[in-house]
Amino acid sequence: MSQYDVAIIGGGAAGLSAALVLSRARRKVLVLDAGAPRNAPATHMHGYLSRDGLPPGELLAAGRKEVQHYGGEIVDGTVDSSAPGGRGGFQVTLAGGQRISARRLLITTGLRDELPDIPGLRERWARDVLHCPYCHGYEVRDRRLGVLGGTPGAVRYAQIVRQWTHDLVYFARPGTLTAAERTQLAARAIGVVEGTVEHLVLDGDRLRGVQMDDGCVVPRDALFVPPRFAPNDHLLTSLGCDVTEDGWVKTDPAGRTSVPGVWAAGNVVDPRAQVITAAGAGSAAAIALNADLVDDDVRTALATPLEETP
Numbered sequence: 108m109s110q111y112d113v114a115i116i117g118g119g120a121a122g123l124s125a126a127l128v129l130s131r132a133r134r135k136v137l138v139l140d141a142g143a144p145r146n147a148p149a150t151h152m153h154g155y156l157s158r159d160g161l162p163p164g165e166l167l168a169a170g171r172k173e174v175q176h177y178g179g180e181i182v183d184g185t186v187d188s189s190a191p192g193g194r195g196g197f198q199v200t201l202a203g204g205q206r207i208s209a210r211r212l213l214i215t216t217g218l219r220d221e222l223p224d225i226p227g228l229r230e231r232w233a234r235d236v237l238h239c240p241y242c243h244g245y246e247v248r249d250r251r252l253g254v255l256g257g258t259p260g261a262v263r264y265a266q267i268v269r270q271w272t273h274d275l276v277y278f279a280r281p282g283t284l285t286a287a288e289r290t291q292l293a294a295r296a297i298g299v300v301e302g303t304v305e306h307l308v309l310d311g312d313r314l315r316g317v318q319m320d321d322g323c324v325v326p327r328d329a330l331f332v333p334p335r336f337a338p339n340d341h342l343l344t345s346l347g348c349d350v351t352e353d354g355w356v357k358t359d360p361a362g363r364t365s366v367p368g369v370w371a372a373g374n375v376v377d378p379r380a381q382v383i384t385a386a387g388a389g390s391a392a393a394i395a396l397n398a399d400l401v402d403d404d405v406r407t408a409l410a411t412p413l414e415e416t417p
């Protein structure tokens with residue numbers, strides 16, 4: 108069984124960024140990655156300074172090379188469980204049964220976007236069914252856009268999407284809009300279509316419109332959908348990390364959880380993190396983690412007679 112300073116579970120922007128900083132800090136680092144980053148269905152990544160428009164996989168391939176250049180190790184695989192190990196460390200078990208032990212754990216496993224169950228919607232995800240106007244809004248600017256209502260905050264979200272087009276329709280379930288919301292939508296010329304969305308209408312490989320339950324098809328080029336974010340946090344919760352009232356694992360600004368030695372960064376603890384902010388959070392966690400390991404090294408050195416110090 109191998110012993111690492113830090114096992115990083117999840118090799119997306121947050122995990123690889125942390126691995127780069129830690130391997131440059133001469134820590135023995137292992138990244139374990141299941142290879143399914145959240146933005147994998149997107150053809151291009153936007154808003155990352157100096158890398159705008161890059162295919163998401165290219166950023167991660169470059170990141171992996173950089174980590175390996177400094178001696179960081181990367182293993183493709185899914186971690187099934189993690190548990191406290193000997194001497195304050197942790198043991199991680201992969202799906203195939205392989206076990207790894209590490210002094211510290213950094214969990215960067217991201218989140219899942221749970222989509223409404225509307226026929227055609229999942230198939231068009233990241234193509235013309237979109238969620239993040241900052242990621243995709245510019246690419247569909249001035250087109251006929253829609254926003255699927257029905258979730259808390261959806262009207263405000265529509266007001267944000269309005270930044271990218273003058274032709275926006277808000278799809279509302281009957282009886283869900285307040286008078287104030289109607290007035291706000293009308294004030295910025297956002298159309299309202301009330302009814303139940305039955306399915307998306309496609310024309311070859313593109314969205315043509317939204318089919319309502321009254322038979323009417325509302326022509327649209329892209330539909331923005333506020334998804335429900337579900338963190339991939341079972342490794343954190345099974346270790347006993349505290350969770351906030353709204354269900355997200357609590358960390359301090361550097362990614363330290365309530366369980367000593369367990370850290371987290373990126374979308375697994377922050378649904379708002381974009382690629383650049385997930386990478387930044389990974390980097391910040393790595394710097395704090397290295398300092399934590401140094402404190403540990405000092406304690407060990409103090410407890411070790413000088414002639415035994417390596």
Ligand SMILES: Cc1cc2nc3c(=O)[nH]c(=O)nc-3n(C[C@H](O)[C@H](O)[C@H](O)COP(=O)(O)OP(=O)(O)OC[C@H]3O[C@@H](n4cnc5c(N)ncnc54)[C@H](O)[C@@H]3O)c2cc1C
Pocket residue numbers: 116117118119120121122139140141142143144145146147148149151152153154155184185186187215216217218220232233239241242243339372373374375380381382383385
């Ligand atoms: C369709 C779409 C398009 C997007 N476009 C953009 C964009 O243009 N610009 C932008 O800034 N943001 C974009 N985002 C958001 C972006 O995907 C996230 O900000 C980013 O992926 C967060 O990075 P992360 O490292 O936290 O998580 P992820 O990138 O999701 O990485 C998590 C990694 O952990 C792995 N993992 C999970 N569980 C385990 C386990 N048990 N064992 C081992 N590995 C595991 C996963 O396989 C994955 O590789 C987009 C999101 C979506 C859904």
